[in-house]
Amino acid sequence: MIKKMVCIECPKGCLLSADIENCKVVKVAGAKCPKGIIYAAAEAENPSRILTATVLADGLDIKLVPVRTDKPIPKKDLFRAMEEIGKMRIAKPLRAGDTIVDNFLGLGVKLMATREANR
Amino acid sequence: MFKRDLVVVGGGPAGLAAAISAHENGVKDILLLERDQYLGGLLNQCIHTGFGLDYFKEILTGPEYADRFIQKIQAIPDIEIDLRSFVVRLEKDKTLTYLKPGGLHTVRPKALIMATGCREKTREMVHIPGTRPAGIFSAGLAQKLINIEGLLPGKEVVIIGSGDIGLIMARRFTLEGAKVKAIVEIQGSTRGLMRNMVQCVEDFDIPVYFSHKVLKVHGKDRVEKVSVAKVDRAMNEITGTAFDIPCDTVLVSVGLIPENELIEMAGVAIDKKTNSPVSREVNKTSVSGIFVCGNSFKVYDYVDSVTADSELAGKLAAEYIRNRR
Numbered sequence: 001m002i003k004k005m006v007c008i009e010c011p012k013g014c015l016l017s018a019d020i021e022n023c024k025v026v027k028v029a030g031a032k033c034p035k036g037i038i039y040a041a042a043e044a045e046n047p048s049r050i051l052t053a054t055v056l057a058d059g060l061d062i063k064l065v066p067v068r069t070d071k072p073i074p075k076k077d078l079f080r081a082m083e084e085i086g087k088m089r090i091a092k093p094l095r096a097g098d099t100i101v102d103n104f105l106g107l108g109v110k111l112m113a114t115r116e117a118n119r
Numbered sequence: 120m121f122k123r124d125l126v127v128v129g130g131g132p133a134g135l136a137a138a139i140s141a142h143e144n145g146v147k148d149i150l151l152l153e154r155d156q157y158l159g160g161l162l163n164q165c166i167h168t169g170f171g172l173d174y175f176k177e178i179l180t181g182p183e184y185a186d187r188f189i190q191k192i193q194a195i196p197d198i199e200i201d202l203r204s205f206v207v208r209l210e211k212d213k214t215l216t217y218l219k220p221g222g223l224h225t226v227r228p229k230a231l232i233m234a235t236g237c238r239e240k241t242r243e244m245v246h247i248p249g250t251r252p253a254g255i256f257s258a259g260l261a262q263k264l265i266n267i268e269g270l271l272p273g274k275e276v277v278i279i280g281s282g283d284i285g286l287i288m289a290r291r292f293t294l295e296g297a298k299v300k301a302i303v304e305i306q307g308s309t310r311g312l313m314r315n316m317v318q319c320v321e322d323f324d325i326p327v328y329f330s331h332k333v334l335k336v337h338g339k340d341r342v343e344k345v346s347v348a349k350v351d352r353a354m355n356e357i358t359g360t361a362f363d364i365p366c367d368t369v370l371v372s373v374g375l376i377p378e379n380e381l382i383e384m385a386g387v388a389i390d391k392k393t394n395s396p397v398s399r400e401v402n403k404t405s406v407s408g409i410f411v412c413g414n415s416f417k418v419y420d421y422v423d424s425v426t427a428d429s430e431l432a433g434k435l436a437a438e439y440i441r442n443r444r
Binding site for chain 1: 157163166167168169172178179180182183185186189265266267268269294295296312313314316317318322420421
């Protein structure tokens with residue numbers, strides 16, 4: 001089975017066609033770089049995205065601390081992750097890149113701050 | 120009044136890159152004016168990824184991209200940074216008047232770099248008829264409310280225009296629990312990147328109406344619905360195709376225009392159509408010693424290009440100051 005998809009790794013947006021056999025990608029055409037091949041396999045087998053959101057700050061110089069997952073998480077977990085992020089509060093100053101949660105939702109990814117926050 | 124070698128107006132990606140580059144090219148007396156209370160400009164509200172692929176060969180969010188330059192500029196003692204400083208007047212001899220908590224100040228630099236960015240086109244500029252109730256926002260304003268202020272502007276949203284900011288806000292509203300009822304685009308295809316159609320729209324099954332336009336916004340106090348119809352090639356309504364979409368919020372995402380009123384005040388020639396300075400060379404203007412960089416020079420697609428051209432502006436300003444002596 002051939003599955004067509006647009007690569008989202010960079011703004012070029014290569015149109016990929018992934019040849020899928022038994023739920024596994026066996027061949028990818030249309031990718032202008034190696035990232036596209038990895039993307040096509042992930043997209044066909046377990047589509048995932050980097051999640052970016054904000055966490056409420058408590059007593060810091062910004063109201064919200066922007067956060068991201070360091071690696072993509074499965075698409076099906078995005079809303080569960082948002083729910084969890086909605087419950088969190090950050091009261092401790094931090095710098096861009098600091099880890100907030102180490103093994104976020106047990107998914108093996110870090111939730112990290114993307115902006116400095118001070119008292 | 121005091122004097123400086125170089126003043127940079129704007130502490131977003133353009134101003135930061137220009138000031139750092141001017142310093143690297145030998146300018147040691149620099150004042151950077153920023154009207155907000157933070158450096159980083161618009162990048163602070165662009166919390167999504169997609170920045171830095173060209174410049175840093177990494178995928179960064181807006182705040183991370185800004186942070187790299189903020190850390191760098193803060194480590195340079197020769198660059199004085201004045202936050203909450205709002206320039207209100209610019210004269211032909213480059214004298215700037217700015218408001219800052221505590222008073223009104225004037226400064227005359229040898230060279231001036233304007234990095235004032237751009238602003239969003241409004242509903243009025245694209246002629247969307249109807250009432251003027253609460254609930255109509257430009258996409259970037261909604262982005263600021265959600266990502267900086269922590270306020271959700273509405274629950275049922277229709278987005279007019281399919282530029283990248285609109286697409287990104289469609290995803291952001293959805294993740295925050297609002298329902299994006301439609302994206303209405305008058306052209307036959309998206310104005311944004313395909314990757315954003317995939318990760319912001321298709322991922323969340325948001326309906327997109329290409330070759331459609333909003334005929335009217337309804338609602339007295341708050342937006343109640345919009346009327347939408349299909350358009351022909353001349354972008355005129357095709358009769359009999361109109362339908363209503365109930366919603367409480369309308370986002371207008373129809374493009375950006377450079378913000379250049381200050382240099383216009385100083386007599387710099389402005390192209391009335393694009394609101395960019397009239398220029399034959401990147402970053403240069405009709406007045407020597409006044410440079411413009413970043414989105415106030417022209418609206419760039421990628422912040423990476425803003426950085427590259429602003430670094431050039433810093434270099435040009437340094438050369439100008441050197442040759443002036």
